[in-house]
Amino acid sequence: MKNLNSVVAIGPQALPGLAEMLRQRAVSQIFVVVDSNTARHCYPVLEPYLPAHTLIEIPAGEEYKTLATCETVWSQLTEKSADRFAVVVNLGGGVVTDLGGFCAATYKRGIRFVQVPTTLLAQVDASVGGKTGVDFQGFKNQIGVFQEPAGVFIDPQFLQTLDNRQLKSGYAEVVKHWLIADAPAFDTQRHEGVLVEDWSLIIRDSVATKQQIVEADPLESGLRKVLNFGHTVGHALESYLLLQPGREILHGEAVAAGMICESWLSVQKGLLSETELDRIETFLFSVFEKVQFVTMETDAIAQLALQDKKNSGTTINCTLLNGIGKAVYDQPVTLAEIAESLRYYHRL
Numbered sequence: 001m002k003n004l005n006s007v008v009a010i011g012p013q014a015l016p017g018l019a020e021m022l023r024q025r026a027v028s029q030i031f032v033v034v035d036s037n038t039a040r041h042c043y044p045v046l047e048p049y050l051p052a053h054t055l056i057e058i059p060a061g062e063e064y065k066t067l068a069t070c071e072t073v074w075s076q077l078t079e080k081s082a083d084r085f086a087v088v089v090n091l092g093g094g095v096v097t098d099l100g101g102f103c104a105a106t107y108k109r110g111i112r113f114v115q116v117p118t119t120l121l122a123q124v125d126a127s128v129g130g131k132t133g134v135d136f137q138g139f140k141n142q143i144g145v146f147q148e149p150a151g152v153f154i155d156p157q158f159l160q161t162l163d164n165r166q167l168k169s170g171y172a173e174v175v176k177h178w179l180i181a182d183a184p185a186f187d188t189q190r191h192e193g194v195l196v197e198d199w200s201l202i203i204r205d206s207v208a209t210k211q212q213i214v215e216a217d218p219l220e221s222g223l224r225k226v227l228n229f230g231h232t233v234g235h236a237l238e239s240y241l242l243l244q245p246g247r248e249i250l251h252g253e254a255v256a257a258g259m260i261c262e263s264w265l266s267v268q269k270g271l272l273s274e275t276e277l278d279r280i281e282t283f284l285f286s287v288f289e290k291v292q293f294v295t296m297e298t299d300a301i302a303q304l305a306l307q308d309k310k311n312s313g314t315t316i317n318c319t320l321l322n323g324i325g326k327a328v329y330d331q332p333v334t335l336a337e338i339a340e341s342l343r344y345y346h347r348l
């Protein structure tokens with residue numbers, strides 16, 4: 001599969017494919033960015049495929065997806081005199097692929113990087129499409145650049161050590177791809193839930209859906225915004241809870257809640273039927289627990305949507321569904337409507 005100028009390899013041939021790419025290109029040094037978990041669970045799988053390299057370890061978790069962590073990565077690249085022929089291999093979930101990608105894309109104005117995603121979320125979504133970045137002042141992905149990796153190497157065997165909660169978090173982005181672009185998959189595959197034995201096909205389909213959209217609009221000037229379905233409210237919830245010790249939720253959990261809120265908004269705008277909303281809700285609640293917040297918090301959560309990257313000025317532009325499998329972007333919604341959607345979710 002080709003993604004703009006980068007290769008996407010999926011399956012058991014992915015890691016040998018990465019080894020081959022590193023052999024063929026002019027590479028001065030290789031740096032492998034891992035977090036504390038992927039150092040333990042995933043690096044031993046990747047290591048035999050790599051020539052001499054330097055390991056850069058960052059702490060695990062969304063709270064470390066910050067500029068401060070980037071500084072530690074840039075420092076290690078600098079200390080080792082990485083030049084413009086160096087390659088960064090990001091081995092991890094979406095935090096490592098977003099942050100490692102951003103560090104590479106900005107170091108000396110940009111060196112090559114490849115993504116080796118190890119969570120379902122990163123395999124179906126974060127590693128593909130060239131969005132890189134970090135959170136800033138509590139806002140999701142506030143600082144970042146679009147930069148395509150030189151390659152994405154997806155081996156589903158990494159999922160064997162992932163716990164069920166993380167698997168479900170990634171599944172939320174799979175469901176998002178179904179809801180925006182693949183009604184037949186929603187109709188048939190949802191019956192399996194996360195009891196999937198072999199994720200390869202789901203990963204292939206999800207990546208293909210995302211690639212098609214990204215290729216049509218790599219810099220998100222229009223169509224790509226459909227990939228943000230569930231994220232206007234989802235990111236607001238995630239940002240709000242991220243700053244509250246003990247209440248952090250995973251990205252996919254926030255997106256699942258956001259997809260219910262934004263499906264409800266779609267009904268209010270006359271785009272989606274009540275029956276379709278009911279099917280979406282019933283399915284999502286069969287997989288995800290309800291995100292806990294109190295009604296008093298809804299206005300504060302909704303306020304955070306004012307920082308959404310799809311907004312123009314003070315207008316919040318949401319991606320909504322105009323049927324299962326069909327999405328429309330740039331739908332203006334008010335702050336009051338966002339807050340009401342959260343109250344709707346809370347009442348369910």
Ligand SMILES: NC(=O)c1ccc[n+]([C@@H]2O[C@H](COP(=O)([O-])OP(=O)(O)OC[C@H]3O[C@@H](n4cnc5c(N)ncnc54)[C@H](O)[C@@H]3O)[C@@H](O)[C@H]2O)c1
Pocket residue numbers: 035036037038041042060061062065092093094095096098118119120121122125126127128129130131132140141158159160161162163166169170173250251252
């Ligand atoms: N760039 C994009 O297009 C894009 C798309 C979707 C999400 N994201 C971002 O991705 C991030 C979420 O990614 P995530 O869900 O992968 O989170 P993550 O990177 O925090 O990984 C989740 C947890 O699993 C651990 N882990 C990773 N691989 C493992 C493995 N194989 N076995 C055991 N443990 C493993 C990690 O150390 C971490 O503790 C968010 O910051 C989100 O904003 C980016």
Ligand SMILES: O=C(O)C(=O)C[C@@H](O)[C@H](O)[C@H](O)COP(=O)(O)O
Pocket residue numbers: 125129131140141173220224227228231309
């Ligand atoms: O690739 C995209 O485009 C997406 O919107 C995919 C999202 O799942 C992902 O969470 C992305 O990081 C959100 O981007 P942002 O621009 O809203 O920060």
Ligand SMILES: [Zn+2]
Pocket residue numbers: 125173231251255
């Ligand atoms: Zn997402």
